[in-house]
Amino acid sequence: MVVKLHEQLTEWRRDLHRHPEQGFLEMRTASIVAAEVTRLGFEVRLGKEVMVEDEILGKPSDEQTAAHVQWAAENGAVEEFLPYFEEGFTGVVADWDSGRPGPVTVFRVDMDALPIFESQDDTHVPGKLGFRSIAEGSMHACGHDAHTTIGLGLATMIAEDPDALNGRIHIVFQPAEEGARGAKSMTEAGVVDDADFFIAIHIGTGVPHGEFVSAANGFMASTKMDVTFKGRASHAGAQPEEGKNALLAAASATLNLHAISRHSGGASRVNVGELQGGGGRNVIADTASMKLETRGESSAVNEFIRKQAENVLRGAAVMYDVECSIDIVGEAISCKCSEGLAAMVGAVAKETIGITKVHNADNASAGSEDATYFMERVKNNHGQATYCIFGTELAAGHHNERFDIKEETLPVAVDVLYRTVLALNGRE
Amino acid sequence: MVVKLHEQLTEWRRDLHRHPEQGFLEMRTASIVAAEVTRLGFEVRLGKEVMVEDEILGKPSDEQTAAHVQWAAENGAVEEFLPYFEEGFTGVVADWDSGRPGPVTVFRVDMDALPIFESQDDTHVPGKLGFRSIAEGSMHACGHDAHTTIGLGLATMIAEDPDALNGRIHIVFQPAEEGARGAKSMTEAGVVDDADFFIAIHIGTGVPHGEFVSAANGFMASTKMDVTFKGRASHAGAQPEEGKNALLAAASATLNLHAISRHSGGASRVNVGELQGGGGRNVIADTASMKLETRGESSAVNEFIRKQAENVLRGAAVMYDVECSIDIVGEAISCKCSEGLAAMVGAVAKETIGITKVHNADNASAGSEDATYFMERVKNNHGQATYCIFGTELAAGHHNERFDIKEETLPVAVDVLYRTVLALNGRE
Amino acid sequence: MVVKLHEQLTEWRRDLHRHPEQGFLEMRTASIVAAEVTRLGFEVRLGKEVMVEDEILGKPSDEQTAAHVQWAAENGAVEEFLPYFEEGFTGVVADWDSGRPGPVTVFRVDMDALPIFESQDDTHVPGKLGFRSIAEGSMHACGHDAHTTIGLGLATMIAEDPDALNGRIHIVFQPAEEGARGAKSMTEAGVVDDADFFIAIHIGTGVPHGEFVSAANGFMASTKMDVTFKGRASHAGAQPEEGKNALLAAASATLNLHAISRHSGGASRVNVGELQGGGGRNVIADTASMKLETRGESSAVNEFIRKQAENVLRGAAVMYDVECSIDIVGEAISCKCSEGLAAMVGAVAKETIGITKVHNADNASAGSEDATYFMERVKNNHGQATYCIFGTELAAGHHNERFDIKEETLPVAVDVLYRTVLALNGRE
């Protein structure tokens, strides 16, 4: 890889880090991605063309979306492409057609940031070097700035030598991976329907720099719910019996949700991560809202937990004669990697400078990922799919306000992926 | 009062104490009552004649009832009358008609015992004097043996001087006061429909010997429920998810029942007094049963608590996908005493030897009493009703295994009641 | 009463309504009160002179206090007096000494507003007439603007005819009645220690205009607590066992708090009015905070509930191995009115034009009031104390964003109180 690309990767990554955009608001990011890959000679498919509106979960309100258009316009979004993303459909697919027959290989990277206030500590590198988030309250604390960068780097490599490849390559730049909200919409839009091979990537996750995991199998199926209980307020001293206590319903639901049975079919999780209720010490609480999630080692286990959770929520509403509304705001399934493809990518990685150790599979239960929707679709269509992890040193864990990566990982990742392209689609 | 009656009262009371019979099983007791009052010249109405079957709550099973017939026959029931009570309709009304016009006055005493194992302690007087319960597990620990005795004593006094009275007197011997199960059935059968005056009595309740309360106003309305949750068993280690956890439903219900709101309309109570669930440490519990009660200072308050309780129970069933059945096994309403009648009885008591102090009213919230059904009916028919308490020293509190009374209270009580008869129905 | 005072009352009330200040921030209000009564010839005692710092509950932070000084200065606070209140000790006592021997009579009014966003509805009278709150988020929604106005009106009447009175009069302008936070501090400072008579007032509370309650006996003893649970965050999918779940502790505490036993000694209440916990759907919640209150018909009953509440909170902390801190941020006791004083004030009211009906006592359990601290102190010193209510029509209930009063009640109230002064301290 030429030194120039190395510098370019750092530049892209720092620019993205400085301008984090949360899920379905990646307007600046997507416009830059679209501009760059177009410049390189890719065809692009944008916005609603690659996203089914009905399958989108947890989209920000129209007001938030409209407000962000303004921000993006003022902070460097590429004018030519911004209009495609103004309603919050921020997906981009970059297509490379060699013009020759051959397999279809799809890479997927994600673009969204988190609702975290980035550290202002002097020792936090992004601050020290001047690329700390300028959008206070938003932060690339999970490395998606690096993922987008790697996607752009891979595109650059592909475009550099058009004669080297057969078949076609798609690079999917996905919005809203956090909360498992964006992938299903792009899957349903068919963006991987022609894939013979599918590779999603992540950096970090506890794997040291120089190490590589060719098949991350531990993603749990998950459902994210926003729940609201609505009751009736009343003065807690004078007429408590007139109230319908939404907070008690929520407290009871919380306790009973965590008491949902374990499952012999595999690991499961349930968590009420946030609860807010009531409107005054001396008022019977008329409203309470909860953010919760369920997980399962398999989709069947998650489905079991999810169903029990709905029973608990409905039962709590009956108990306190209050209303309960449940919004599904995120969903991920579980999917195992294809062993053949994983072995092949692992073999490529082993030969790449900068990679010192290759793990064939990591099966430990971990978080959730909606890349599994793409993977399942590809496998159902008799293609192969895998999820790879590039190790990197982290300044602090994922989702921490001091999260930062080792930028040396970027060119190594681009290198492994481009070599994989050569292995799968090379003319030799 | 002649000395002979004094001795007779002690004898009756000790015989009844030795042969306690629980609610709707008072076959021996009722047969003796019927025989005694018949001997004295009263007319009697028995069993189903004075009880509406559909209004009976918490009746023992047919098996328990049949088994007790045998016990009663072997332990001194009067053969002539036993057949009237064999199906568990154990009410007796003794009627005295003076043959002259005049008011109708009704007295009510109760006959049932409690499911308590009587103390075997050497210092417990019934044991020491040889009249400890011979029916292990049953005990007169609330004084209903004394109440029945007082009713028989009053009948004796009335019969002694037929010329002294005008009008008619009924003495109601009620089964199953414990659990508030018997009075409604007799009320609906019309046994107080002709009453101008109605007086129910109790002894003890913390009032010292020699003191008298002419109007106990504090009885709370109450509902008694037996609740069963039925789920599905499963091995807790191998397949916990196959179970439907009835015990968790019951535990959750218990907690949320106690969390039912207080009421600004007056005192309320809720208590899960018993809970039994599960059938093995390593089995997801498929069954759980609860005995609970609600109370309210007024019937409206009790109704509020009862309705919330049903919501909680149904909600718990929804939460754990189990079935819930609710049986109402007892019910009492609240009813205030008629001030006029209470004042009159109080005045009579004040003039009676053995009564040193008269309290016109006691309004403190206390337990529940189904005599309130009779009282409400009488008051609705424009009669007057009151509930009186004869103080006595107690060896231990009501419902305690060492409960015992001071027998000197018996003749004093009979005296006050007979003087009341003279005041209400006397010929002069 | 002269028409001029009538207009003045309206003017004061609307100015105060337009400039609401929450508890311990009544700097503008107190400075105006101090200036007015000084102008009228009263002596004043201010700030820390009439408040014991250690007895203050739920005081805003130093930052909030400092920020409010600025606001007060810019919005009409009287420069001469503002310095006395800058640290948030906002009590004022206005003293009138006739120079002649005679009884000491104390009146108490309160000055603080509520954290409520006043209605912007067109039909809301304060908006329509231009005196809607200019301090967004604060509102006089309980009528304390009227109470302060009545206090100033009473001072005006007293000052108008110095020769009419014997003895001494104090008018206590109390901060922070909401949340029951200010009275104890002034009581401990001794401001009613010399009182022979003490009268606190309120308007509204459901009593119609023209009616008057001379003895409001139903205030419940109450304790207000802010509770925080602190645990340890962890990723809910990857390592749930590393977390210490503060939200589960709070949910469990909430449920068990409401399940605290009823008390046979009188009405009780417990309410968790607000609960906020957690910091992300997929994070084991490391913090949760609750606002709760207990109440009792008597101080003993409240003490019982409070003690149980502490057990529940400590137990929940043990259950989830989290830390629990409990801050008492408000406290009121219960106190019955002196019958003699109440009868006297009732008789005065009955003779006042504008009062059409007098209720001698209202014993229904209601909210809580920290005026009870003053009352208890006066009664302990062998004085007499009562709490009076002036009925008024309300546009919406107390603490509602559309609360408004009928201003015609103001001169009637001043009239009744001044006539009471004449009855207690008049020279003939």
Place this chain on the structure above:
Amino acid sequence: MVVKLHEQLTEWRRDLHRHPEQGFLEMRTASIVAAEVTRLGFEVRLGKEVMVEDEILGKPSDEQTAAHVQWAAENGAVEEFLPYFEEGFTGVVADWDSGRPGPVTVFRVDMDALPIFESQDDTHVPGKLGFRSIAEGSMHACGHDAHTTIGLGLATMIAEDPDALNGRIHIVFQPAEEGARGAKSMTEAGVVDDADFFIAIHIGTGVPHGEFVSAANGFMASTKMDVTFKGRASHAGAQPEEGKNALLAAASATLNLHAISRHSGGASRVNVGELQGGGGRNVIADTASMKLETRGESSAVNEFIRKQAENVLRGAAVMYDVECSIDIVGEAISCKCSEGLAAMVGAVAKETIGITKVHNADNASAGSEDATYFMERVKNNHGQATYCIFGTELAAGHHNERFDIKEETLPVAVDVLYRTVLALNGRE
């Protein structure tokens, strides 16, 4: 195997099935075992010689134990050996010494029955053929009658040809496997301290007849607890506040126990299988008892759950100001099988007539087994240990009242084990 042994196995099994004895009461069983192996020429170690008293968990009371001695004596216990077991130390170790050097191989079978009322259904084979339990309420519903029989069959085979073997063989007949109560006591007594090889067995568990599992790895570590809450009774209507509610403590504990966090280190379980509380509908419950268990895929995971459970129990006691006592009545650890030994036994089984399929390992999480104590000890001493399962058809699942096995499995199991002896200790 000679036909005679085949018949003998059936006879032993049916006799044992007809005379089931629960944990630490296997007096008849142990006396017969001791007599049989003595007859065959084994040395025996009995009772306290092979059990450390302090390590015994969940032993029946002295009264229950004494009562059972009588039953055993009257129902066929061998008089000569009964005295060794009268105090409930019912372990037997049968030792065979070839007199030649060689390895020490230990087999372990268990002897105890369950507290289950055996089916009286006509189609239940033990009833039909006349060997239904004569000890009502006890039943061999887990197949330990078969295990003991297999142990005796193996002893018979060993004794038949003394010249065939080198080294030494121990057969451990363990009491009280149910509830995981007996193995630790025998382990601590050193009965496997000299073992080079250790093999425990089970039949059934869902494996079909003819199939064999050479290494059951899925046993979870587990802790069994009996918990009692003691509070204070009080009349629920008259003085609820005087009570200390043990049942509410237990209900709250139950709910919060099930809400203990999942663990990323592996499968976990928690179950409150039984709860009994209270002593009357209208009494604040003063006592409640629970039977519960925790499990973990590893001992570390179980330890985590157990520790949280103790926090919850202690916290519930603090909440309701009641006392909590926790008795550990059973404990099992997790232990993986030695691969070498398992492979060897699997190879032997594959060559045995009657075995149609061999599974090398079953790693699915299942119940718990205290044989793991023996296994861990052997492995710590550098021996090898495994746990084998002989498939058999079951009439109904383990612990079901209609449980029954296919007796054809017995000779096959004996055959596999004897061939294993030959493989490990054969002279060739």
